[in-house]
Amino acid sequence: MKTLYHLRLNKKIIRDASIVLLPGDPDRVPKIAQFLDHPNALESNREWNSYIGELQGIPILIVSTGVGGPATSICADELAQIGIRTFIRVGTTGAIQPHIKVGDVIITSASVRSDGASKDFAPIEYPAAADFDVTSALVQSAKASDCNFHVGITASTDTFYQGQERYDSFSGSVPPRLKGSLKEWQRLNVLNYEMESATLLTMCASMGLKAGCVTGVLVNRTIQENIDSDIVASVELKAISVAVNAVKNLIKVVRF
Numbered sequence: 001m002k003t004l005y006h007l008r009l010n011k012k013i014i015r016d017a018s019i020v021l022l023p024g025d026p027d028r029v030p031k032i033a034q035f036l037d038h039p040n041a042l043e044s045n046r047e048w049n050s051y052i053g054e055l056q057g058i059p060i061l062i063v064s065t066g067v068g069g070p071a072t073s074i075c076a077d078e079l080a081q082i083g084i085r086t087f088i089r090v091g092t093t094g095a096i097q098p099h100i101k102v103g104d105v106i107i108t109s110a111s112v113r114s115d116g117a118s119k120d121f122a123p124i125e126y127p128a129a130a131d132f133d134v135t136s137a138l139v140q141s142a143k144a145s146d147c148n149f150h151v152g153i154t155a156s157t158d159t160f161y162q163g164q165e166r167y168d169s170f171s172g173s174v175p176p177r178l179k180g181s182l183k184e185w186q187r188l189n190v191l192n193y194e195m196e197s198a199t200l201l202t203m204c205a206s207m208g209l210k211a212g213c214v215t216g217v218l219v220n221r222t223i224q225e226n227i228d229s230d231i232v233a234s235v236e237l238k239a240i241s242v243a244v245n246a247v248k249n250l251i252k253v254v255r256f
Helices: 028-033 069-081 132-144 181-187 197-206 229-253
Strands: 019-023 037-045 048-055 058-063 086-095 105-114 149-157 192-194 210-220
Touching: 019 028, 019 069, 019 229, 028 037, 028 048, 028 058, 028 229, 048 069, 048 229, 058 069, 069 197, 086 105, 086 132, 086 197, 086 229, 105 132, 105 197, 105 229, 132 149, 132 210, 132 229, 149 197, 192 210, 197 210, 210 229
Parallel strands: 019 058, 019 086, 086 210, 105 149, 149 192
Antiparallel strands: 037 048, 048 058, 086 192, 105 210
């Protein structure tokens, strides 16, 4: 039986699971696992930390992707090799539209491909679109919760500073081609920045897999740049809750 090189998982270990929740942060994996029945730790290697649990008797895998497209692509590709067919990113984000509040939840319908990894799966003209069933399940879950949520387009970048037009990096500058990019995405009604969805959505759609993305808003950059560390846990919890309940919704309509 094939065991994955990076994730150190195989079909037996994951109990033939076909759906995975994908936080970026390895430390978020056990937090999500608390929402599952019978959670158990599996493997931890580099940025990829994994747990297995159940919802309504169906095995659900949780694996961290690490930061950015390259690590995400390794994670998703290896998971697909052992039978995962539905991928839900559970992350945090920075909003760029003034009407979005800290603590809100954003459900990504599609992503701007400002990454590099997605180009290895499809030409740039190919959209980074979320799967309809997954997105519908996330929306249904968010509607049933007590959180404010938004559905729309996410800008997904390879870099946290220059790619998102931040000037508080070591260099204090961004390349000329990126100057004004934040205002341009705002004008085009992009909701937020993050760093994994373009890669995940492009690769899954191009390979006939299902993928979606839900993120909790840690900061609104039209107001300030600094994240309040006191609200991180509660924001994570909202995104996790929406994602887990979305899986329950998917179980009703998608055969796993």
